[in-house]
Amino acid sequence: MATYGRQVSNRGPVGFNRSNQAATSQVEQLARQLADQIIREREQAQARQRLGRIYTPFDPTDDILPNNVETVTRGLFAGNTGSLTTMFTSSNLTATQKTYFQDIFSTGDPKLNSSANPELSIAYGHFGGSGSIDLTGNLNNDTPTRAIYKQYAQLLLNPNDKKFTFNGSDSDQIYVLNFNRARYKEKLDPGNFELTLSQLSGSVATTILQNSFHTGSNVKLAGTGTFVQIIDDSSVTSGGGVSEAGLVYNLISGSIDEGTDIYLPTTPVHYGLLYPQHGLAILNADSLDVPFPSGVNFESVTQSLVTGDNATKLFCALSSSDAITPNTKAIVPVHWTGLICDMDSIRDIADRHNLSIVEDACHAINAKRNDKTAGSIGDTACFSMHPLKNLNVWGDGGIIVTNNKELHDKLVLLRNHGLRDRDICDVFAYNSRLDTLQAIVGNHYIKKIDHITDMRIKNAHFYDKKLLGISQIQIPSRFPEVKQVFHLYCIRVSARDDLQKYLIDNGVDAKVHYPIPMHLQPAAKDFGYSEGDFPHTEKLCKEVLSLPVHEFITEEQMNFTVQKIKEFYS
Amino acid sequence: MKIPFVNPGLQYKGLREEILSRFDRISLTGNYVLGEEVKEFERNFADFCGTSFALGVGNGSDALSFSLLGLGVKSGDEVITAPNSFVASAWTIANIGAKPVFVDVGCDFNIDPSLIQKAITPKTKAIMPVHLTGRVADMEAINKIAQENNLLVVEDAAQAVGASYKSKKSGSFGDAGCFSLHPLKNLHVHGDGGIITTNNEDLYNRALKMRNHGLKNRNECEFWGWNSRLDEIQASIANLKLSYLNKWNDRFRELANYYIKELSDYIEVPSIKEFEKPIFHRFIIQHNNRDDLKFFLEEKGVMTAINYPIPLHLHEASRQYGYKIGDFPMAEKQAKRILSLPIYPELEDSQAKYVVECIKKFLKV
Numbered sequence: 001m002a003t004y005g006r007q008v009s010n011r012g013p014v015g016f017n018r019s020n021q022a023a024t025s026q027v028e029q030l031a032r033q034l035a036d037q038i039i040r041e042r043e044q045a046q047a048r049q050r051l052g053r054i055y056t057p058f059d060p061t062d063d064i065l066p067n068n069v070e071t072v073t074r075g076l077f078a079g080n081t082g083s084l085t086t087m088f089t090s091s092n093l094t095a096t097q098k099t100y101f102q103d104i105f106s107t108g109d110p111k112l113n114s115s116a117n118p119e120l121s122i123a124y125g126h127f128g129g130s131g132s133i134d135l136t137g138n139l140n141n142d143t144p145t146r147a148i149y150k151q152y153a154q155l156l157l158n159p160n161d162k163k164f165t166f167n168g169s170d171s172d173q174i175y176v177l178n179f180n181r182a183r184y185k186e187k188l189d190p191g192n193f194e195l196t197l198s199q200l201s202g203s204v205a206t207t208i209l210q211n212s213f214h215t216g217s218n219v220k221l222a223g224t225g226t227f228v229q230i231i232d233d234s235s236v237t238s239g240g241g242v243s244e245a246g247l248v249y250n251l252i253s254g255s256i257d258e259g260t261d262i263y264l265p266t267t268p269v270h271y272g273l274l275y276p277q278h279g280l281a282i283l284n285a286d287s288l289d290v291p292f293p294s295g296v297n298f299e300s301v302t303q304s305l306v307t308g309d310n311a312t313k314l315f316c317a318l319s320s321s322d323a324i325t326p327n328t329k330a331i332v333p334v335h336w337t338g339l340i341c342d343m344d345s346i347r348d349i350a351d352r353h354n355l356s357i358v359e360d361a362c363h364a365i366n367a368k369r370n371d372k373t374a375g376s377i378g379d380t381a382c383f384s385m386h387p388l389k390n391l392n393v394w395g396d397g398g399i400i401v402t403n404n405k406e407l408h409d410k411l412v413l414l415r416n417h418g419l420r421d422r423d424i425c426d427v428f429a430y431n432s433r434l435d436t437l438q439a440i441v442g443n444h445y446i447k448k449i450d451h452i453t454d455m456r457i458k459n460a461h462f463y464d465k466k467l468l469g470i471s472q473i474q475i476p477s478r479f480p481e482v483k484q485v486f487h488l489y490c491i492r493v494s495a496r497d498d499l500q501k502y503l504i505d506n507g508v509d510a511k512v513h514y515p516i517p518m519h520l521q522p523a524a525k526d527f528g529y530s531e532g533d534f535p536h537t538e539k540l541c542k543e544v545l546s547l548p549v550h551e552f553i554t555e556e557q558m559n560f561t562v563q564k565i566k567e568f569y570s
Numbered sequence: 571m572k573i574p575f576v577n578p579g580l581q582y583k584g585l586r587e588e589i590l591s592r593f594d595r596i597s598l599t600g601n602y603v604l605g606e607e608v609k610e611f612e613r614n615f616a617d618f619c620g621t622s623f624a625l626g627v628g629n630g631s632d633a634l635s636f637s638l639l640g641l642g643v644k645s646g647d648e649v650i651t652a653p654n655s656f657v658a659s660a661w662t663i664a665n666i667g668a669k670p671v672f673v674d675v676g677c678d679f680n681i682d683p684s685l686i687q688k689a690i691t692p693k694t695k696a697i698m699p700v701h702l703t704g705r706v707a708d709m710e711a712i713n714k715i716a717q718e719n720n721l722l723v724v725e726d727a728a729q730a731v732g733a734s735y736k737s738k739k740s741g742s743f744g745d746a747g748c749f750s751l752h753p754l755k756n757l758h759v760h761g762d763g764g765i766i767t768t769n770n771e772d773l774y775n776r777a778l779k780m781r782n783h784g785l786k787n788r789n790e791c792e793f794w795g796w797n798s799r800l801d802e803i804q805a806s807i808a809n810l811k812l813s814y815l816n817k818w819n820d821r822f823r824e825l826a827n828y829y830i831k832e833l834s835d836y837i838e839v840p841s842i843k844e845f846e847k848p849i850f851h852r853f854i855i856q857h858n859n860r861d862d863l864k865f866f867l868e869e870k871g872v873m874t875a876i877n878y879p880i881p882l883h884l885h886e887a888s889r890q891y892g893y894k895i896g897d898f899p900m901a902e903k904q905a906k907r908i909l910s911l912p913i914y915p916e917l918e919d920s921q922a923k924y925v926v927e928c929i930k931k932f933l934k935v
Contacts, residue, residue, distance in 0.1 A: 523794050
């Protein structure tokens with residue numbers, strides 16, 4: 001590599017003819033005077049600076065606070081948040097820029113919202129230049145995707161290495177997530193990185209912020225789920241390590257639960273590499289795209305001649321990663337065991353995507369979160385009054401609550417054949433009515449529901465205390481802002497099936513809610529889910545056990561249950 | 571004299587002690603859902619109808635929906651039925667995405683078999699005759715057409731529990747029979763309830779899961795199903811009442827025969843053929859000045875009803891199918907002329923006599 005610097009004479013300023021000695025001495029004298037003046041001024045300026053500065057000696061007794069440890073946690077994204085769930089592309093990007101990358105913003109399109117925060121860029125690179133046309137409209141080697149591939153290869157790979165290698169095999173195509181340089185240095189922490197990508201259906205126009213994007217071909221994900229979660233392997237395997245470009249880890253399928261537990265499928269799929277020191281995630285596009293059939297050239301598979309299309313595809317996969325697709329109509333949060341979901345967050349998501357919320361509050365009569373009851377945030381909340389529920393009737397029954405008068409009127413029609421009055425039918429509809437007899441039972445018990453709830457909470461807390469410290473038992477987190485009403489008292493236990501059998505043999509009616517998650521039921525086979533899609537749920541299904549917690553159980557009975565559990569583990 | 575149109579309370583009065591003791595017995599066990607009472611009622615009811623299986627469900631509408639779906643009727647299919655039934659009949663077809671294709675009725679208020687063939691298209695999957703008023707449709711003719719065209723037959727027997735036709739009970743003619751146990755029915759429970767009869771074991775097994783979330787057992791879900799079960803308490807009441815049903819149905823017939831004998835010379839009454847034994851869930855007379863007659867009887871304290879004033883094809887809910895006035899002249903004509911008289915086992919002879927007297931007074935005979 002050549003560098004071209006200025007040639008400087010060590011005998012004096014450049015450009016003067018030294019043959020005229022007299023003139024030269026005059027000139028030299030002037031030059032020296034000038035030089036002396038400059039040096040003097042510089043020294044004076046430095047002295048002035050020194051004068052303005054205050055030095056204080058370091059005092060160990062005052063300046064060190066003993067035993068004060070603070071954890072500094074700062075999010076990767078703007079506003080100090082650690083996760084990015086809403087994303088916007090920029091309308092400010094020119095068409096040419098978009099052939100190279102898409103900028104991703106967190107709080108809106110920067111054209112409409114000048115305070116929108118840039119978070120990362122997405123780019124697509126191809127070793128041979130496929131996936132884009134050159135800027136003159138021709139398809140040849142001189143294309144943006146080729147430039148991108150080579151740039152990142154140059155930045156991250158060994159000098160003789162031309163291609164990115166993922167889990168042992170080379171890949172011609174990559175997606176790059178390039179995180180905002182101002183932030184990533186401290187916060188793109190290995191072992192703390194989780195990425196969710198959804199599968200996109202082929203050639204659909206996805207409407208994002210009033211812009212229609214042609215999403216091209218499938219962003220096909222390994223496994224049959226509709227989305228996949230990806231983590232780096234720094235904390236879970238021996239994979240990764242130090243490369244020429246610093247730290248590098250594999251990106252594999254898995255998930256991080258509540259920021260602590262790592263869940264991995266039995267055979268994790270490799271999706272790419274994470275370079276935390278560069279703020280770069282390089283995804284192997286081969287693992288995300290449809291495998292191209294033999295004889296078909298790559299361009300025809302990726303449908304990638306649309307400008308910037310491939311980067312946009314990945315953006316769609318990222319931005320719809322919370323499982324929301326253009327077909328999504330509603331969210332049905334389940335207040336499992338009587339623990340109300342984080343409804344404020346769910347409402348926030350629903351509002352952003354214009355979705356309805358139907359709360360499955362079958363377990364949650366009388367439950368609260370931040371003093372709001374089930375049904376106060378959703379469009380409706382639905383309660384079961386099956387005989388096993390906290391508020392029950394003596395057969396089957398259910399009830400819907402809503403603040404929406406129009407919906408209420410519609411539901412009144414729907415439960416009774418769609419009849420406006422005795423003779424006129426507005427819509428052919430269901431017959432599903434709460435029997436008068438059962439309503440009488442419900443009316444009786446609703447007066448006692450506070451007592452029933454209090455007893456169940458008291459019993460649950462009793463168990464919590466008694467079970468604490470048994471190492472094989474994990475008591476779920478309790479939240480001060482939540483009034484959990486314990487339709488079920490569920491704990492996580494080791495050797496669950498044996499423990500359940502032991503308890504039943506000893507007369508304790510321990511149950512499992514539920515051993516098979518819904519996505520693995522035969523009924524769900526048409527949706528194409530498979531084992532490993534929801535690792536946390538699947539793990540819970542193997543560990544959960546419900547103990548009797550109803551309002552009639554005595555402390556003696558609960559003590560007996562706890563004693564039998566301890567016996568089992570001893 | 572005040573004569574209510576229906577009066578289920580009277581029936582309870584006679585059975586009060588027995589029902590309360592059953593209620594008490596079940597409540598003490600706490601087993602309110604799908605217990606022994608439901609099983610026992612299903613056995614008894616299958617025996618009563620002369621079918622291999624019976625299956626208790628949440629209501630008569632779901633009985634029909636489950637039968638159609640369980641037999642393989644699906645979205646896009648067509649199902650032939652009568653236009654003069656209760657709206658639930660059409661819903662059960664519309665509910666599964668199929669199209670209700672109406673065929674006009676005869677003088678007996680039941681589907682006219684001679685008109686069915688014309689309504690059959692390549693999409694037709696089933697015929698759903700409605701045994702309206704408690705009178706079995708012409709099942710011999712209907713089954714013949716179904717056989718020739720390879721169609722399923724699902725009997726809407728909601729109003730016809732115990733009715734017979736050529737010595738066979740309703741619910742035993744088709745691939746499935748569907749009954750309502752709604753409080754206004756001849757055999758009723760104290761809330762909503764329904765039951766399916768069938769000789770088809772596959773249908774039985776499928777409907778068994780359909781009514782209970784599609785669950786194969788406590789934990790395994792074969793398909794996403796419904797929750798539509800006959801309550802244990804209601805099944806127990808039904809068991810008790812089933813033992814009285816023949817007696818009650820006899821009384822229905824006795825009252826109907828009285829009405830026919832007294833009124834047939836002056837007003838249009840049902841004409842019963844010798845091979846049929848209706849149960850007269852509704853006793854319907856017809857008159858051109860029906861509304862005046864209804865008003866006149868009400869003034870006299872005799873409460874009547876119209877079952878039903880608007881044929882199914884003319885409801886707002888039917889608009890999507892494109893039917894119009896005049897499509898089913900018989901059903902439309904009847905809708906303007908029919909009037910249901912009070913009829914229930916507890917109706918006393920003197921009350922029936924009073925009803926007759928009032929009608930004669932109106933007719934000035």
